[in-house]
Amino acid sequence: MSTDTQFRSGFVCFVGRPNTGKSTLTNALVGTKIAITSSRPQTTRHTIRGIVHRDHAQLILVDTPGLHRPRTLLGQRLNDLVRDTYSEVDVIGLCIPADEKIGPGDRWILDQVRQMAPKTTLIGIVTKIDKVSKEKVAEQLLALSKVLGPETEVIPVSAASGEQVELLVDVLAKAMPEGPAFYPDGELTDEPEETLMAELIREAALEGLGDELPHSLAVVIEEVIEREGRTEKQGELLDVHALLYVERPSQKGIVIGKGGARLREVGTKARTQIEKLLGTKVFLELHVKVAKDWQRDPKQLGRLGF
Structure with a gap:
């Protein structure tokens, strides 16, 4: 029996700057929405594992918060989470969008990965290839290959159109x-449903908000009753x-919106996804609370699940 017909299984982590398509790629590979997708940095809070089932393999995708230079205790905890994940997975995929030049931010992440997980297999992934011409894709593949070195495999992919997704698998x-x-076959994630619900509410709440909010918003599911x-x-x-927790009364106003309009919109969007x-049908009730400076307070961080 040749080794290629043997069943293979292991853990994969996608890394890259914010908005390089990591969560969208996770969802495309799993075939359903489990990772929160947003153009805001730091929107992923939990290591959500997506599970990709194929006849010859099972891939467990670990979705981490992005690496960044931490400014708060929460930031530090998120970075520690990332560091632990990098050293425990079998493959790290560095995601670089086809429509943006490789910059210092990408190189910084690559340096961090090489320091934290020198033995882990690294592959380069050029994402969003549906957004540019074939020539541009080829240019980006060459550029990334140059940065990663000749022994590292580089793959172009579009999560939006599904192009090359199976090749990546x-x-x-x-x-x-x-x-x-x-x-077991058919399981798509090992995250508790409450965590996924909280993430979906958080994603809906972050959409279209100003820069001051992403870090300051935590969602806790109080109860789920039939x-x-x-x-x-x-x-x-x-x-x-x-419950949606923010750090300041002014942020509470932003999330609720004029006459509660914004919160209703968030509720409708999140309910559809949940x-x-x-x-099953869901009645979703949302309340916004202020937990002053929760990101810097170890006690409150623990209570909010970090």
């Missing part, structure tokens, strides 16, 4: 050790109560 699978599947007394025809309904995730 094969390349990642080949880099994995031989071994059995870690998760509504009683529903007929079979009405179907199941879950009552989900969530219903897709759970496959």
